[in-house]
Amino acid sequence: MRLRHIEVFHAIYVTGSITNAANFLHVSQPSVSKVLAHAEMQLGFALFQRIKGRLVPTAEAQMLFSEIDKVYKQIRSVRNSAINLKKVKTGNINIGLTPALGFDLIPTAVAQYKIDNPQVNINLQTMHNDEVHQALLEHKIDFALMFSPPPLSGVEMQTICESQLVMMYPNEFYPQQPSTISLEDIAGHQVIGIWDSGPLGDLLWNRLSEDDIEVNADIKVQTYFIAARLAAQGMGVCIIDEFTARGNLSHGISIAEIAPALKFNLKALHLDNKSLSHVASDFLNLINKLANNPM
Amino acid sequence: MRLRHIEVFHAIYVTGSITNAANFLHVSQPSVSKVLAHAEMQLGFALFQRIKGRLVPTAEAQMLFSEIDKVYKQIRSVRNSAINLKKVKTGNINIGLTPALGFDLIPTAVAQYKIDNPQVNINLQTMHNDEVHQALLEHKIDFALMFSPPPLSGVEMQTICESQLVMMYPNEFYPQQPSTISLEDIAGHQVIGIWDSGPLGDLLWNRLSEDDIEVNADIKVQTYFIAARLAAQGMGVCIIDEFTARGNLSHGISIAEIAPALKFNLKALHLDNKSLSHVASDFLNLINKLANNPM
DNA sequence: ATTTGCTATAACCTAAGGTTATGGCTGACG
DNA sequence: CGTCAGCCATAACCTTAGGTTATAGCAAAT
Numbered sequence: 001m002r003l004r005h006i007e008v009f010h011a012i013y014v015t016g017s018i019t020n021a022a023n024f025l026h027v028s029q030p031s032v033s034k035v036l037a038h039a040e041m042q043l044g045f046a047l048f049q050r051i052k053g054r055l056v057p058t059a060e061a062q063m064l065f066s067e068i069d070k071v072y073k074q075i076r077s078v079r080n081s082a083i084n085l086k087k088v089k090t091g092n093i094n095i096g097l098t099p100a101l102g103f104d105l106i107p108t109a110v111a112q113y114k115i116d117n118p119q120v121n122i123n124l125q126t127m128h129n130d131e132v133h134q135a136l137l138e139h140k141i142d143f144a145l146m147f148s149p150p151p152l153s154g155v156e157m158q159t160i161c162e163s164q165l166v167m168m169y170p171n172e173f174y175p176q177q178p179s180t181i182s183l184e185d186i187a188g189h190q191v192i193g194i195w196d197s198g199p200l201g202d203l204l205w206n207r208l209s210e211d212d213i214e215v216n217a218d219i220k221v222q223t224y225f226i227a228a229r230l231a232a233q234g235m236g237v238c239i240i241d242e243f244t245a246r247g248n249l250s251h252g253i254s255i256a257e258i259a260p261a262l263k264f265n266l267k268a269l270h271l272d273n274k275s276l277s278h279v280a281s282d283f284l285n286l287i288n289k290l291a292n293n294p295m
Numbered sequence: 296m297r298l299r300h301i302e303v304f305h306a307i308y309v310t311g312s313i314t315n316a317a318n319f320l321h322v323s324q325p326s327v328s329k330v331l332a333h334a335e336m337q338l339g340f341a342l343f344q345r346i347k348g349r350l351v352p353t354a355e356a357q358m359l360f361s362e363i364d365k366v367y368k369q370i371r372s373v374r375n376s377a378i379n380l381k382k383v384k385t386g387n388i389n390i391g392l393t394p395a396l397g398f399d400l401i402p403t404a405v406a407q408y409k410i411d412n413p414q415v416n417i418n419l420q421t422m423h424n425d426e427v428h429q430a431l432l433e434h435k436i437d438f439a440l441m442f443s444p445p446p447l448s449g450v451e452m453q454t455i456c457e458s459q460l461v462m463m464y465p466n467e468f469y470p471q472q473p474s475t476i477s478l479e480d481i482a483g484h485q486v487i488g489i490w491d492s493g494p495l496g497d498l499l500w501n502r503l504s505e506d507d508i509e510v511n512a513d514i515k516v517q518t519y520f521i522a523a524r525l526a527a528q529g530m531g532v533c534i535i536d537e538f539t540a541r542g543n544l545s546h547g548i549s550i551a552e553i554a555p556a557l558k559f560n561l562k563a564l565h566l567d568n569k570s571l572s573h574v575a576s577d578f579l580n581l582i583n584k585l586a587n588n589p590m
Numbered sequence: 591a592t593t594t595g596c597t598a599t600a601a602c603c604t605a606a607g608g609t610t611a612t613g614g615c616t617g618a619c620g
Numbered sequence: 621c622g623t624c625a626g627c628c629a630t631a632a633c634c635t636t637a638g639g640t641t642a643t644a645g646c647a648a649a650t
Contacts, residue, residue, distance in 0.1 A: 218416050
């Protein structure tokens, strides 16, 4: 929705007609008519019904209006505020992480790190790839640990380690309990879908497309451990990262590596115009060590 | 100040340069340079100083930014709402849930629901209390299942069941392995802190304050299951909800109920100006049944 | 001295948003 | 019933905010 669309829609809604909105906006009536038509085309649904040559807001318009009205109220108060940047406290490490790391790698790293650095405060915040850039820019986190993040403007990345997607399956689905499997072998089973999962979802999707494998996923989750738990309930197989799979093994389900392997990188991200504190660098070095030399 | 001026200023401010802002906005660098110049001319004061060829925000820019940031976020919310309204939802259930429910309750409910409703698509999205209102208003979810949510404008709530906070502890911390414990008994041990956890954190904090119990928490996490895993690593005890505790039991750690009990409610939230679809209502009824009649 | 990265300006282009003119529909009024 | 006022939609054409590539100047790093 273009900004002009917002302006025009708001004006029509509060004044009640295109003609009144045109007067309010100091433009001609056909201009408003055309912008509204373009907005509705772009949105894919009508904002107003045309009843006997007059406009009547649709239910969708009413839902949108409350959001848009907030924009207007905030625009009116734009010049009345001072900013107070949150100061980064010394001796704090603020880490964003993909939830998958919260089962084993990060707890282990924290345990080891605290032996030598008992006074350092550690804040962990789970997030998805699309939240990282904002969190870094707003200085909410010092660095993030994510799988295959996309390039981000002004962000530096280093590779921690390589990992892979694996399949978790209820044991009764594959009585022979294979430790390696190919994706063709899941075609006859219900699959728990991972949606909006960014790079790992793309990795899997691309392979499925390349191999012309169709899967039916009418349960979809955003969080991998929930997929693992649904698999444990016999809802289907799931393809998730190995960190989450190993951290959520339970009775009745098993893990199989996928052949050929679906590999991805765990990466650390931080702003390139802000160097990491000493304590943060040290922790990141420990993560590197643990990730590449598992016990 | 035009809306485009707001967009451009915001992008420059958060990315740090005109070149980065241009990349972020997917336009050429001179375009951003011109819009900024036009905005400054219209405002009558500079937003950025040009120091050695680089932009440095002025005091005025800093004053404006927090307000403009709200406008910017609200505009993004409007756009998200518009996109979500576009989606025609038939036979979809979009659920926001506190992560704690993802270990047992929700997978079990999905398993049972799908027996009678195999064609319904279910989307699960974990979130925290502070994300719920926005997600409902933007129609990303039909309803949310959260612990002790605060009253939210335009949101209707129903209580699903009562639950409680419990303590998870490494067995070596309490060799007698109590099944009930009072909070005084944790005073001598390291505690894994839960920060920014909203109502459950408040519940615990209030009790600790009332009983004048001090705890030392130099590891803090936002996500309860990570606290459980850190407890498993011997990092300390943690006070978390019973759903997460039971869903993350592992070797070497145990659960104790807290006496007197720290109880809270699991609630379902949805917009009061939008009735739930039939399939969503049915699922919610099943959640009610399962939560109050555990097997 | 050269390279890299950033900003500002010139010259030109594009399309969103603007105009006037006009037609169709509906309800009010005499 | 005819006329008028008010509203919306479309046609034909116009304007300019915002876009592009090219390039110059400056500062810091190498």
